[in-house]
Amino acid sequence: xxxxxxEYYDIRSRIAEEPTWWDEHAxxxxxxxxxxxxxxxGADECVLLLIQCASCTREFQVAxxxxxxxxxxxxVLPNERFELREQRYQKRxxxxxxxxxxxxxxNIQCCAKGPRQxxxxxxxxxxxxxxxxxxxxxxxxxxxxxxxxxxDAVDQDKKRL
Numbered sequence: 001x002x003x004x005x006x007e008y009y010d011i012r013s014r015i016a017e018e019p020t021w022w023d024e025h026a027x028x029x030x031x032x033x034x035x036x037x038x039x040x041x042g043a044d045e046c047v048l049l050l051i052q053c054a055s056c057t058r059e060f061q062v063a064x065x066x067x068x069x070x071x072x073x074x075x076v077l078p079n080e081r082f083e084l085r086e087q088r089y090q091k092r093x094x095x096x097x098x099x100x101x102x103x104x105x106x107n108i109q110c111c112a113k114g115p116r117q118x119x120x121x122x123x124x125x126x127x128x129x130x131x132x133x134x135x136x137x138x139x140x141x142x143x144x145x146x147x148x149x150x151x152d153a154v155d156q157d158k159k160r161l
Contacts, residue, residue, distance in 0.1 A: 005107040012108070019106075021048060021061040026106040033063065035128040035136040040065040046136075048126040051102050051119035056111035061125060062102050100124075121146050 005026035012019070012028055019028035024039045031037070033048045040046075043065035051060050105119040127142035 007107045022106045045129040050123040053105045055117040
């Protein structure tokens with residue numbers, strides 16, 4: 001079920017500057033991005049993603065994360081768990097513009113449709129995963145541009161409907 005994000009006016013009205021990024025729940029964040037600051041403290045991988053509002057094309061930097069539990073919960077048979085985890089780490093299936101979808105953009109009232117309009121993934125600005133000892137390691141080889149423009153994405157969405 002998709003839900004429109006909260007506006008967080010109570011936070012944003014008290015801080016003069018614009019948020020530098022938004023967490024997984026579209027909560028505004030004002031410091032530099034760090035994988036240690038994401039909402040899911042148990043995540044195994046996270047990205048700082050550049051998205052655009054599909055209506056007005058305003059850009060946002062947002063965090064997304066995934067944990068081994070997210071993949072393991074999809075498994076039906078216990079002996080499949082290791083295989084699924086290994087597959088995720090080898091192929092990174094969530095790292096594409098279709099599955100790496102933030103959903104609705106942060107609700108800043110940027111346009112009439114913005115809070116209810118899916119965002120379009122533009123680029124992975126930072127990709128991080130847990131290394132040995134639980135420390136985050138940046139993996140620039142997964143920092144990719146998707147090459148989808150907002151009009152292209154909207155046309156593709158219309159064709160699917």
